[in-house]
Amino acid sequence: xxxxxDLAVIPGxxxxxxxxxxxxxxxxxVLPQDVKLETKEYDLGAQRWHRTGDTxxxxxxxxxxxxxxxxxxxxxxxxxxxxxLERGLLLKLRFAFDHFINLRPSKLFPNTATPLAGRPDIDFxxxxxxxxxxxxGNGGSLRTGTPAEVATEVSVNTAYGVERVVRDxxxxxAARPRKKLTLVHKNNVLVYAGHLWKNTFDRVAAExxxxxxxxxxVDAATIFFVTQPERFDVIVTDNLFGDILTxxxxxxxxxxxxxxxxxxxPTGAFxxxxxxxxGSAPDIAGQGKADPTATxxxxxxxxRHLGYDTEAARIEDAVSADLAERDGVTARTTDEIGDALxxxx
Amino acid sequence: xxxxxDLAVIPGxxxxxxxxxxxxxxxxxVLPQDVKLETKEYDLGAQRWHRTGDTxxxxxxxxxxxxxxxxxxxxxxxxxxxxxLERGLLLKLRFAFDHFINLRPSKLFPNTATPLAGRPDIDFxxxxxxxxxxxxGNGGSLRTGTPAEVATEVSVNTAYGVERVVRDxxxxxAARPRKKLTLVHKNNVLVYAGHLWKNTFDRVAAExxxxxxxxxxVDAATIFFVTQPERFDVIVTDNLFGDILTxxxxxxxxxxxxxxxxxxxPTGAFxxxxxxxxGSAPDIAGQGKADPTATxxxxxxxxRHLGYDTEAARIEDAVSADLAERDGVTARTTDEIGDALxxxx
Ligand SMILES: CC(C)[C@H](C(=O)O)[C@@H](O)C(=O)O
Ligand SMILES: CC(C)[C@H](C(=O)O)[C@@H](O)C(=O)O
Numbered sequence: 001x002x003x004x005x006d007l008a009v010i011p012g013x014x015x016x017x018x019x020x021x022x023x024x025x026x027x028x029x030v031l032p033q034d035v036k037l038e039t040k041e042y043d044l045g046a047q048r049w050h051r052t053g054d055t056x057x058x059x060x061x062x063x064x065x066x067x068x069x070x071x072x073x074x075x076x077x078x079x080x081x082x083x084x085l086e087r088g089l090l091l092k093l094r095f096a097f098d099h100f101i102n103l104r105p106s107k108l109f110p111n112t113a114t115p116l117a118g119r120p121d122i123d124f125x126x127x128x129x130x131x132x133x134x135x136x137g138n139g140g141s142l143r144t145g146t147p148a149e150v151a152t153e154v155s156v157n158t159a160y161g162v163e164r165v166v167r168d169x170x171x172x173x174a175a176r177p178r179k180k181l182t183l184v185h186k187n188n189v190l191v192y193a194g195h196l197w198k199n200t201f202d203r204v205a206a207e208x209x210x211x212x213x214x215x216x217x218v219d220a221a222t223i224f225f226v227t228q229p230e231r232f233d234v235i236v237t238d239n240l241f242g243d244i245l246t247x248x249x250x251x252x253x254x255x256x257x258x259x260x261x262x263x264x265x266p267t268g269a270f271x272x273x274x275x276x277x278x279g280s281a282p283d284i285a286g287q288g289k290a291d292p293t294a295t296x297x298x299x300x301x302x303x304r305h306l307g308y309d310t311e312a313a314r315i316e317d318a319v320s321a322d323l324a325e326r327d328g329v330t331a332r333t334t335d336e337i338g339d340a341l342x343x344x345x
Numbered sequence: 346x347x348x349x350x351d352l353a354v355i356p357g358x359x360x361x362x363x364x365x366x367x368x369x370x371x372x373x374x375v376l377p378q379d380v381k382l383e384t385k386e387y388d389l390g391a392q393r394w395h396r397t398g399d400t401x402x403x404x405x406x407x408x409x410x411x412x413x414x415x416x417x418x419x420x421x422x423x424x425x426x427x428x429x430l431e432r433g434l435l436l437k438l439r440f441a442f443d444h445f446i447n448l449r450p451s452k453l454f455p456n457t458a459t460p461l462a463g464r465p466d467i468d469f470x471x472x473x474x475x476x477x478x479x480x481x482g483n484g485g486s487l488r489t490g491t492p493a494e495v496a497t498e499v500s501v502n503t504a505y506g507v508e509r510v511v512r513d514x515x516x517x518x519a520a521r522p523r524k525k526l527t528l529v530h531k532n533n534v535l536v537y538a539g540h541l542w543k544n545t546f547d548r549v550a551a552e553x554x555x556x557x558x559x560x561x562x563v564d565a566a567t568i569f570f571v572t573q574p575e576r577f578d579v580i581v582t583d584n585l586f587g588d589i590l591t592x593x594x595x596x597x598x599x600x601x602x603x604x605x606x607x608x609x610x611p612t613g614a615f616x617x618x619x620x621x622x623x624g625s626a627p628d629i630a631g632q633g634k635a636d637p638t639a640t641x642x643x644x645x646x647x648x649r650h651l652g653y654d655t656e657a658a659r660i661e662d663a664v665s666a667d668l669a670e671r672d673g674v675t676a677r678t679t680d681e682i683g684d685a686l687x688x689x690x
Contacts, residue, residue, distance in 0.1 A: 083532065086533040115571045117461060139535070141541065150504075152538070154484075159493060218589055223595070226593070243564050
């Protein structure tokens with residue numbers, strides 16, 4: 001049997017290049033001999049925008065569709081106005097490829113620095129909705145720049161969109177040992193969206209009697225993230241709440257340098273995209289200081305998505321062993337961390 | 346000179362009664378002899394709703410207007426559908442009395458349990474907008490309960506509303522030793538509201554050259570709340586982001602049992618309302634287990650709002666001394682904590 005992976009690579013800006021190189025190094029090391037890996041690099045991000053004014057032209061969006069998956073480093077630079085690359089590239093991809101599952105696992109690996117006293121046992125995954133909520137770009141402003149300006153942002157939630165992410169989260173919860181799913185929303189204030197989310201959640205829950213469920217308001221959830229993170233197993237939530245909670249989750253589990261994510265379309269209609277949660281960190285770009293672990297863990301998510309479960313687990317085990325054995329004093333370069341993990345897998 | 350305070354008291358539900366009693370005890374103890382304190386209790390909350398179906402009738406809303414300030418305990422009970430009391434009472438008051446400043450100080454007092462390792466030096470205040478954003482109740486749902494449902498929530502932001510809270514925050518920052526103000530928003534995604542907030546902030550900043558400023562996305566802000574909370578002095582933010590951030594702030598500064606808040610209308614057109622950030626905690630209601638400190642600190646905010654700065658400081662100093670000297674082992678009753686603080690002021 002001959003197998004192959006046709007991968008699109010968007011290194012992007014800042015440390016993106018460096019961390020993606022290590023991700024590919026580990027991917028090459030972990031793949032069985034018989035799997036043919038083809039990669040195609042796409043030049044997208046701040047430099048491209050400065051040069052041509054393009055964020056994501058139609059031709060490239062079309063070309064990206066043909067790949068099995070996408071690996072992205074980081075996008076963004078202070079020289080580009082806020083929102084241009086986020087809306088024009090990152091979110092455009094998530095929406096165009098209908099990445100309705102934004103998957104973000106959080107695990108406190110051994111020997112990593114958490115700001116939390118007592119090192120709680122943290123191992124949960126946030127299933128963040130990726131195509132609706134306040135991220136749809138609906139809204140506008142009237143009398144812009146005048147003292148009479150009104151600016152709106154519309155959170156759009158559909159039964160179609162909420163049900164598919166809730167179902168996915170129940171499936172994931174059912175497949176985990178603890179089988180627990182928490183819905184996070186703010187249904188005491190955002191009553192319209194909140195009712196849709198809560199009713200859908202309760203209805204689907206009836207089909208999964210083996211999964212225990214609970215509900216938390218987003219404000220209360222942040223409290224538990226720092227006082228009792230071990231209570232969480234799988235969390236399902238809206239696009240914006242998921243954005244906020246997963247940065248906090250990354251912070252309590254050793255930092256954004258370890259946080260991986262997948263923008264997944266489980267139907268396979270479009271390629272899914274995997275990227276570290278961190279940004280392009282222009283202040284440390286090109287210095288070999290960036291931790292590529294988040295990208296390497298994103299490669300593990302990518303492999304699992306494509307059905308390479310064994311290889312995904314080997315990467316995660318390698319990261320776990322690597323973190324456990326490092327001395328935590330000597331700083332390692334981006335390259336050294338990539339090499340160490342490539343050897344271990 | 347004869348002075349007086351005419352106070353409306355809404356004890357509310359669950360532990361609300363117990364904590365408000367201690368708040369009034371300390372208020373009585375701290376006020377100079379010549380200040381006449383009059384209180385009038387309003388029966389509002391879950392029990393009233395069950396009995397009569399009322400959340401906040403017009404007559405009572407009208408009557409509340411005549412007071413100098415309002416002290417509220419807690420509102421809410423699991424027996425009431427989510428949203429009914431929040432929208433019908435709590436938020437109705439904030440909107441009717443135009444409480445555009447939602448003031449929430451966060452301070453890590455000595456000898457209190459923080460989940461953060463290393464006990465960072467935390468002393469900041471969040472100025473949360475209180476009358477706009479996603480809290481306006483704009484939105485709706487279409488084809489409710491069907492597979493074709495669409496539910497929306499509209500965040501409404503006006504130059505009028507944003508400028509007044511931003512100005513208030515600059516004033517507060519200018520009056521503090523560190524003179525630093527951070528704007529928190531998500532202007533890379535919520536571009537319409539984000540631009541209004543950021544442009545207003547930058548414009549007003551020019552009038553306060555003595556205040557140093559920065560900007561953080563809300564997701565990044567949560568990271569700094571746990572990794573570097575000492576970097577914050579004053580934070581100004583939108584209604585929903587403020588809701589989320591202040592619960593997290595309470596969690597890292599020793600818990601929701603210490604978090605005070607003021608819903609303030611600085612123009613004096615309507616009475617301001619002071620309340621602990623915590624909820625009604627029906628699970629421990631009536632057992633004398635609730636910590637009244639958050640309510641007592643809310644009384645300090647109330648006094649400062651009414652111009653009793655010395656008395657406010659005496660309460661805050663008493664709380665600080667009380668926490669520093671308690672043994673942290675013996676649990677104290679609600680009453681004992683109230684007594685201890687009443688003696689100290
Ligand atoms: C860069 C930004 C558009 C993005 C988001 O808000 O989703 C980022 O914060 C993330 O979490 O992936
Ligand atoms: C109870 C709820 C309406 C309220 C809010 O969201 O503002 C609460 O969480 C708060 O922070 O005061």
